[in-house]
Amino acid sequence: MKKTFGGGAPPAPAALAAKVRTLAPSMTRSMQRVAEAVAGDPAGCAALTVTGLAELTGTSEATVVRTARLLGYPGYRDLRLALAGLAAQQQSGRAPAVTADIAVDDPLADVVAKLAYDEQQTLADTAAALDTVQLGAAVTALAGARRVDVYGVGASGLVAQDLSQKLLRIGLIAHAHSDPHLAVTNAVQLAAKDVAIAITHSGSTGDVIEPLRVAFEHGATTIAVTGRPDGPVSQYADHVLTTSTARESELRPAAMSSRTSQLLVVDCLFVGVAQRTYETAAPALSASYEALAHRHRP
Amino acid sequence: MKKTFGGGAPPAPAALAAKVRTLAPSMTRSMQRVAEAVAGDPAGCAALTVTGLAELTGTSEATVVRTARLLGYPGYRDLRLALAGLAAQQQSGRAPAVTADIAVDDPLADVVAKLAYDEQQTLADTAAALDTVQLGAAVTALAGARRVDVYGVGASGLVAQDLSQKLLRIGLIAHAHSDPHLAVTNAVQLAAKDVAIAITHSGSTGDVIEPLRVAFEHGATTIAVTGRPDGPVSQYADHVLTTSTARESELRPAAMSSRTSQLLVVDCLFVGVAQRTYETAAPALSASYEALAHRHRP
DNA sequence: AGCCACGTGAAGAAAACTTTCGGGGGTGGT
DNA sequence: ACCACCCCCGAAAGTTTTCTTCACGTGGCT
Numbered sequence: 001m002k003k004t005f006g007g008g009a010p011p012a013p014a015a016l017a018a019k020v021r022t023l024a025p026s027m028t029r030s031m032q033r034v035a036e037a038v039a040g041d042p043a044g045c046a047a048l049t050v051t052g053l054a055e056l057t058g059t060s061e062a063t064v065v066r067t068a069r070l071l072g073y074p075g076y077r078d079l080r081l082a083l084a085g086l087a088a089q090q091q092s093g094r095a096p097a098v099t100a101d102i103a104v105d106d107p108l109a110d111v112v113a114k115l116a117y118d119e120q121q122t123l124a125d126t127a128a129a130l131d132t133v134q135l136g137a138a139v140t141a142l143a144g145a146r147r148v149d150v151y152g153v154g155a156s157g158l159v160a161q162d163l164s165q166k167l168l169r170i171g172l173i174a175h176a177h178s179d180p181h182l183a184v185t186n187a188v189q190l191a192a193k194d195v196a197i198a199i200t201h202s203g204s205t206g207d208v209i210e211p212l213r214v215a216f217e218h219g220a221t222t223i224a225v226t227g228r229p230d231g232p233v234s235q236y237a238d239h240v241l242t243t244s245t246a247r248e249s250e251l252r253p254a255a256m257s258s259r260t261s262q263l264l265v266v267d268c269l270f271v272g273v274a275q276r277t278y279e280t281a282a283p284a285l286s287a288s289y290e291a292l293a294h295r296h297r298p
Numbered sequence: 299m300k301k302t303f304g305g306g307a308p309p310a311p312a313a314l315a316a317k318v319r320t321l322a323p324s325m326t327r328s329m330q331r332v333a334e335a336v337a338g339d340p341a342g343c344a345a346l347t348v349t350g351l352a353e354l355t356g357t358s359e360a361t362v363v364r365t366a367r368l369l370g371y372p373g374y375r376d377l378r379l380a381l382a383g384l385a386a387q388q389q390s391g392r393a394p395a396v397t398a399d400i401a402v403d404d405p406l407a408d409v410v411a412k413l414a415y416d417e418q419q420t421l422a423d424t425a426a427a428l429d430t431v432q433l434g435a436a437v438t439a440l441a442g443a444r445r446v447d448v449y450g451v452g453a454s455g456l457v458a459q460d461l462s463q464k465l466l467r468i469g470l471i472a473h474a475h476s477d478p479h480l481a482v483t484n485a486v487q488l489a490a491k492d493v494a495i496a497i498t499h500s501g502s503t504g505d506v507i508e509p510l511r512v513a514f515e516h517g518a519t520t521i522a523v524t525g526r527p528d529g530p531v532s533q534y535a536d537h538v539l540t541t542s543t544a545r546e547s548e549l550r551p552a553a554m555s556s557r558t559s560q561l562l563v564v565d566c567l568f569v570g571v572a573q574r575t576y577e578t579a580a581p582a583l584s585a586s587y588e589a590l591a592h593r594h595r596p
Numbered sequence: 597a598g599c600c601a602c603g604t605g606a607a608g609a610a611a612a613c614t615t616t617c618g619g620g621g622g623t624g625g626t
Numbered sequence: 627a628c629c630a631c632c633c634c635c636g637a638a639a640g641t642t643t644t645c646t647t648c649a650c651g652t653g654g655c656t
Contacts, residue, residue, distance in 0.1 A: 028603055046379060050644055060605040065645060076644065077612085081344060081382040088383030102569060104576050108430045108437065111569050116425035116562060120418045127414035132406045139406070155463065158456045162557070165453065256565055259460070260558075264414060267554055271400060271409050278402050326634055348613060358636040363614060374613065375643090 016042070016086055019071055027070065030059040034067040038079070043087035050076045119260045125244035126261040130268065138239045139272035141221040142167070145195040148174040149215065151183050151208045152199035159225075159262040160199050166270045169288045170281035183211035190220035197223045199266075201243065201258040203231020212236045225265050227258055241265050314340070314384055316423030316542045317369055324528045325368065328357040332365040336377070341385035348374045416544060417558045423542035424559040428566070436537045437570035439519040440465070443493040446472040447513065449481050449506045450497035453553040457523075457560040458497050464568040468579035481509035488518035495521045497564075499541065499556040501529020510534045523563050525556055539563050 020039040024032055034057045038045050045053055050061045053076075057064070068079035102114050142148060148167055152160030157178035167174035177183035190196055196215035200208045203226040216222045216236040224237035227245045234240050243261035274281040318337040322330055332355045336343050343351055348359045351374075355362070366377035400412050440446060446465055450458030455476035465472035475481035488494055494513030498506045501524040514520045514534040522535035525543045532538050541563055544555035572579040 030604070049642085051642095054605095061644075062605060062646080063603090066604095081379065084379040084382040085386030089386045104573050106573070108434050108566070108570055111573070112425050112428055112430065112433070112562075112566050115565050115569065116421045119562060119565075120421050123414045123418050123421075127410050130410055132410065135410070136406050155460070158460050158463075162453070162456055165456075166553075259561070263557070263561075264410075264417060267413050267417075268406070268410050271413065272406055275402050275404070275409070328635065347611085349611095352636090359613075360615080360636060361634090364635095 016071070016082065023070060027067070030057070030063045031067045031070065033057040034059060034064050035071070038067075038071075038083065042083045042090070046080055046083035046087055115256075118257060122244055122257040122260045123264055126264050129242055129244055130265065131240075131242065134239045134241055135265075135268060135272065138223045138241060138269060139276060141195050141223070141239070142172070142269065142273045143276040144193065145172065145221075146193040147190065148172055148195045148197065149183070149186055149190060149211070150174060150176045150197045150199065151178075151211045152176065153178050153180065153205060153207045155259050156199040156201060156205075156208070156262065159259060159266055160197070162263065163197065163199075163266045163269065166266075167273065169285060170270075170274050170277065171284040172273070177211065180207035180210060183207075184214055187211040187214035187220075188218065190215045190218050192219045194220040195223065196220050197225065198233055198237070199225045199262060200231075200233055201227045201245075201262070203228030203233045205233075209233050209236065225262055227261070241269075314369070314380060316427050319543045320427065320525060320527070320540060321368055323526060325365070328355070328361045329365045329368065331355045332357060332362055333369070336365075336369075336381065340381045340388065344378055344381035344385050413554075416555060420542055420544045420555040420558045421562055423544070424562050427540055427542055428563065429538075429540065432537045432539055433563075433566060433570065436521045436539060436567060437574060439493050439521070439537070440470070440567065440571045441574035442491065443470065443519075444491040445488065446470055446493045446495065447481070447484055447488060447509070448472060448474045448495045448497065449476075449509045450474065451476050451478065451503060451505050453557050454497040454499060454503075454506070454560060457557060457564055458495075460561065461495070461497075461564045461567065464564075465571065467583060468568075468572050468575065469582040470571070470575075475509065478505035478508060481505075482512055485509040485512035485518075486516065488513045488516050490517045492518040493521065494518045495523065496531055496535070497523045497560060498529075498531055499525045499543075499553070499560070501526030501531045503531075507531050507534065523560055525559070539567075 017039045020035045024035060027035060034053065037053065037057050045056075048056065050064050054061045054064050065076050068076045071079060073079040073082065102111055106114070148164070150160040150164050152158070157176070160176040160178065164174040164176035175186065177186060187196060194215070196212055198208045198212040203224070209232055212222055212224065212233065213236045216238075221239075222237045223239045223241065224233045225241045225243060226233050227243045229240045229242045243258060243265055245258065245261075274285075315337045318333045322333060325333060332351065335351065335355050343354075346354065348362050352359045352362050363374050366374045369377060371377040371380065400409060404412070446462070448458040448462050450456075455474070458474040458476065462472040462474035473484065475484060485494060492513070494510055496506045496510040501522070507530055510520050510522065510531065511534045514536075519537075520535045521537045521539065522531045523539045523541060524531050525541045527538045527540045541556060541559035544559075572583075
């Protein structure tokens with residue numbers, strides 16, 4: 001049997017380059033060529049078979065295998081696996097270069113990476129900044145509500161609809177309004193046991209503030225989901241849930257990240273309510289699931 | 299546009315877990331066992347040979363190879379390399395603390411953290427799995443479109459509306475339909491230079507497939523945004539954009555993460571188109587911004 | 597100069613991977 | 627309820643890749 005240099009039994013994880021340097025002096029010329037290739041381009045070498053690497057380095061398969069052994073692996077196969085791992089690490093290591101803004105001439109791959117990164121950031125920010133006390137109060141109000149009205153226009157209108165759709169699924173009587181007139185008309189109907197929710201990024205969207213004010217004055221519990229907790233909308237809100245505001249740019253309108261943030265808040269509301277009303281929510285959820293099943297094709 | 303799922307793009311690096319979830323439904327039982335093992339313990343499986351993995355999962359070598367193929371690799375050897383890379387990445391990465399499911403009695407703070415984490419994960423998965431070639435083709439089609447119709451019902455309907463709202467803002471003629479009858483009626487109008495987009499998580503929502511089919515048969519360029527790229531909807535899609543599928547649970551319906559994933563894809567489409575049509579998009583964007591300004595209160 | 601030791605690659609053996617093929621089980625139709 | 631069909635699945639044959647053996651050549655040392 002041969003002796004295993006490189007110390008103990010376990011093969012090298014990421015310290016491969018170092019090991020190559022350490023062991024290089026004890027290597028023969030052709031083995032050095034192999035080791036050099038391996039250390040220089042792990043990703044490239046990982047794609048090669050023994051024969052391929054042998055040809056690339058102008059040596060033979062036997063030499064490649066010998067080198068692998070010297071580096072502490074049972075054979076070339078395992079060296080290759082380690083190489084793949086190393087390559088992946090290096091790959092992921094130089095990831096966080098995506099903080100830059102999206103430019104007009106960015107390739108699509110960059111656009112995808114940047115958008116995903118930004119939205120992830122927005123989520124983290126929102127979660128960190130969300131006031132769980134306010135959230136809890138809002139959930140309590142919703143869980144006991146006779147009726148829920150949600151106001152939102154433009155991009156926030158979709159979030160409002162999303163929330164009402166979800167609440168409907170767990171048995172609440174929820175309605176989303178994006179028509180300001182109808183919203184006000186309905187707000188008049190609200191009373192003590194009801195809840196009104198206004199969703200507005202700017203915190204100053206008149207079309208949304210107005211119905212909230214009406215609901216507030218009629219004694220309903222009011223909730224504002226806004227990126228500007230100091231904005232006019234908070235005036236009429238019993239509970240304010242703050243969404244985060246990400247930097248925007250020409251190619252990345254504020255609506256994009258505010259939407260992500262709003263949706264997270266809305267999801268939290270939903271799950272919170274579903275928890276509190278689990279007895280009724282669970283059957284309602286599965287019922288709506290069942291009801292939709294036959295709408296799918298084989 | 300068939301057969302090679304995973305989108306013809308080069309094999310996945312880190313998006314493997316996501317890909318497994320995406321493709322799992324279209325797998326046979328024994329393939330699922332293999333996929334599960336692979337996704338559950340990348341490091342362990344990377345150490346195994348085909349035969350070993352076959353024995354571990356109680357299947358045959360042939361099945362293991364078939365699974366590797368389905369996941370987008372030429373064979374098991376390459377899957378194994380990817381696995382090694384993934385393992386290394388996980389190793390170097392930190393320990394995700396909040397992987398647990400949401401329970402009925404979780405405090406709200408946990409709910410917020412878990413939801414945020416899950417959605418971040420969904421974003422990362424989606425970005426990693428998104429086929430930029432297909433995306434590019436879709437963007438090109440959109441940028442040159444005379445008219446764009448977007449179909450989506452239920453939760454996906456909101457995404458469809460979000461997309462059409464955005465496209466309208468940069469000067470495209472876009473329309474979202476959630477009424478299946480109207481959608482079909484409108485689809486008949488589409489012709490060669492037009493684009494139809496279907497958004498459906500399940501990939502088998504009849505109400506959405508039907509208008510896409512009509513558009514397809516009338517010569518429009520068709521795009522499917524779906525979590526099941528092998529589903530019926532892809533049949534009538536020139537370009538398929540895959541959204542990722544996160545694990546779901548009772549308190550966390552699939553609609554939630556699929557929505558996040560769909561929105562990212564839709565945002566990418568939007569930014570892509572905005573880039574291509576920058577000359578017209580930029581002024582249109584600021585014009586719509588101006589127009590809304592006076593709707594805000596002091 | 598001759599001998600020895602070691603590095604090296606060619607070729608064959610073994611292992612791992614891939615493909616083919618036919619049986620078994622489930623499904624849909626009659 | 628029965629039958630026919632199709633598709634999933636694993637056994638085994640076939641192919642590629644990896645490992646081992648062995649003999650040759652080179653260079654140094656006596």
